[in-house]
Amino acid sequence: xxxxxxxxxxxxxxxxxxxxxxxxxxxxxxxxxxxxxxxxxxxxxxxxxxxxxxxxxxxxxxxxxxxxxxxxxxxxxxxxxxxxxxxxxxxxxxxxxxxxxx
Numbered sequence: 162x163x164x165x166x167x168x169x170x171x172x173x174x175x176x177x178x179x180x181x182x183x184x185x186x187x188x189x190x191x192x193x194x195x196x197x198x199x200x201x202x203x204x205x206x207x208x209x210x211x212x213x214x215x216x217x218x219x220x221x222x223x224x225x226x227x228x229x230x231x232x233x234x235x236x237x238x239x240x241x242x243x244x245x246x247x248x249x250x251x252x253x254x255x256x257x258x259x260x261x262x263x
């Protein structure tokens with residue numbers, strides 16, 4: 162696959178990922194989204210891999226997050242926090258980590 166084709170395909174997959182993540186309302190749904198990841202070494206896989214790393218306990222903020230990914234993660238955490246799906250204080254802590262690592 163040519164480099165241009167790779168980036169074009171990756172852009173399409175990111176739009177799909179972004180659309181799907183915006184519809185996720187629970188942690189189990191987020192885990193299901195990760196299972197829809199493209200195969201390894203294919204365009205767009207990195208978005209699913211970074212999100213998987215992020216939701217694995219919220220201890221690690223993946224390196225090389227785009228501003229748009231960071232915003233998606235913040236929205237996801239805020240939604241989980243507002244719907245009381247996180248332990249008290251976890252949402253604020255994760256949001257601080259996401260903002261600090263900018």
